[in-house]
Amino acid sequence: MTQPHPDIAAVLDGLDASDGPVESARVLPPEAYMSPAFHEFEMAAVYMRSWLCVGRAQQIPAPGDYMAVTLADEPILVVRGADGEIRAMSALCRHRGHALKEECMGNTRTFTCPYHRWTYGLAGEFIGAPHMGRTATLAELKRDESLPQIKVELWYGFIFVNFDPAAKPLAPTMTKLEPYMAGYDLDNMVTIEPEVTSKPVPWNWKMLLENYIEPYHTQFVHPVIHDFAPNTGTEFDPWRGPDDNVIVRYVPFLERDGSLTEKGWAAPASFPIIESLSDKQRNRVGFGMVPPNMNIIFMPDMLCYGLIFPQGPTSLKVGGGLFTAGGWCMPKSTVALPDFRDRAARMMEGSRQLGEQDTAINVSMQRAKYSRFSPRGRFSYLEETLSQFNRWLAVRYRAEARRRNYPMRSAAQAAE
Ligand SMILES: [Fe+2]
Structure with missing residues (x-):
């Protein structure tokens, strides 16, 4: 106890x-x-x-459209991928944790951390980081340093996210x-x-x-x-x-x-x-x-x-x-x-x-x-x-x- x-x-x-x-x-x-x-x-x-509702899918209609929102001190990115899917992920750079984006909307091909230029793709995948070659191989970084994914469900075009990986689907509730x-x-x-x-x-x-x-x-x-x-x-x-x-x-x-x-x-x-x-x-x-x-x-x-x-x-x-x-x-x-x-x-x-x-x-x-x-x-x-x-x-x-x-x-x- x-x-x-x-x-x-x-x-x-x-x-x-x-x-x-x-x-x-x-x-x-x-x-x-x-x-x-x-x-x-x-x-x-x-x-x-x-x-948690973050908005409507209509707000991010095109590939690369994103919204950066903070929910209960957790900055997240909600992104329309190149494949048209909407994903949500932690907005914190995997390096030392600066937010890639905060409280904004836009369109991009990649997310680059303003602190040390670590770069991620639209699905949160690690793409590259300067001056890291002595520490780890690119393959290791790609394997380990992608942005943590957060559950997403669309309900009548409203985007809902859930930080609990074991969350039950929203719609039946x-x-x-x-x-x-x-x-x-x-x-x-x-x-x-x-x-x-x-x-x-x-x-x-x-x-x-x-x-x-x-x-x-x-x-x-x-x-x-x-x-x-x-x-x-x-x-x-x-x-x-x-x-x-x-x-x-x-x-x-x-x-x-x-x-x-x-x-x-x-x-x-x-x-x-x-x-x-x-x-x-x-x-x-x-x-x-x-x-x-x-x-x-x-x-x-x-x-x-x-x-x-x-x-x-x-x-x-x-x-x-x-x-x-x-x-x-x-x-x-x-x-x-x-x-x-x-x-x-x-x-x-x-x-x-x-x-x-x-x-x-x-x-x-x-x-x-x-x-x-x-x-x-x-x-x-x-x-x-x-x-x-x-x-x-x-x-x-x-x-x-x-x-x-x-x-x-x-x-x-x-x-x-
Ligand atoms: Fe009232």
């Missing part, structure tokens, strides 16, 4: 009370939202073991989202990539998702601009057990064919309605998340996604969603409209208002986690999605505790 850091023990010991149906589940212990020790544990438990995806014809839509916040925002990554996925607060935090999508009409999709990777709810509109507008949720939508959507889809907004780092909003005129990049226990960068511009999948005809930019700017005005209201809440919530009175409160039925997120997390926290040989204190841990 290994003894966990007291903050990790506090969360693990408190997990049983959080892991259950909404009527009985309670908020996670506060250490889960601010402890550096727990954050390190959580990144290993969750980010190093889960499918995503079936709950399929009815929501119907009618969007993503392959023929245009992706406007998400702009990432230039500075990190100061709260825990889970808090962003929790605020996003629960409708309880919308009538109080977003008066008027959310009234068109009243929270009491929310429909929840039930939790399907430990292999479920989707948390989703939808909110019916007061009128058909609404969407996000300069006045918040309202009709008419900012852009032309997607005619291939069902009547049901035109009468609602769907809020989904693919934990831990993606959210996806289904609207009658577009599909909008956001990505989350934790920077530390109380810090994250956000791209898209309702936070920044972009992360938009839209029909070509919409993007071709002569007044497209004006319409997008008006929609962003509504998005900005919602985002600012939520930001104020998230900042206050983060501060409160340091209080000795920080509660482990009960949930409303309108927070069904929060109890589901707790369950999703609990599976992963417990698995990591077992891998680390921590003592199994709680009943649920011992039973597994």
Whole structure:
């Protein structure tokens, strides 16, 4: 047995009370939202073991196109190879570990480290390095020094990566989202990539998702601009057990064919309605998340996604969603409209208002986690999605505790 850091023990010991149906589940212990020790544990438990969305295949359409992204302190390259395949690999040069590329996109034939000019091909294969002949033969370097590969799966054109070589396929865990995806014809839509916040925002990554996925607060935090999508009409999709990777709810509109507008949720939508959507889809907004780092909003005129990049226990960068511009999948005809930019700017005005209201809440919530009175409160039925997120997390926290040989204190841990 290994003894966990007291903050990790506090969360693990408190997990049983959080892991259950909404009527009985309670908020996670506060250490889960601010402890550096727990954050390190959580990144290993969750980010190093889960499918993480990095963007859309449409963003890297041609051989040699790449995106360099950093997920939980791991810089990676996502590259379209000469054979058309998309691969993901560590972006660190095999020499002394300088990143080949960081936080950028482009097209290249090779990746060359700026430090000592070690060079790799599009599949991560070692190509050459200057002044290394006395140390090793080229054949030895080619054998030993290629970039470590990371699992990739495409889902409806979204690129997901997984650092766990033993990860199970993503698609079977995503079936709950399929009815929501119907009618969007993503392959023929245009992706406007998400702009990432230039500075990190100061709260825990889970808090962003929790605020996003629960409708309880919308009538109080977003008066008027959310009234068109009243929270009491929310429909929840039930939790399907430990292999479920989707948390989703939808909110019916007061009128058909609404969407996000300069006045918040309202009709008419900012852009032309997607005619291939069902009547049901035109009468609602769907809020989904693919934990831990993606959210996806289904609207009658577009599909909008956001990505989350934790920077530390109380810090994250956000791209898209309702936070920044972009992360938009839209029909070509919409993007071709002569007044497209004006319409997008008006929609962003509504998005900005919602985002600012939520930001104020998230900042206050983060501060409160340091209080000795920080509660482990009960949930409303309108927070069904929060109890589901707790369950999703609990599976992963417990698995990591077992891998680390921590003592199994709680009943649920011992039973597994
Ligand atoms: Fe909100």
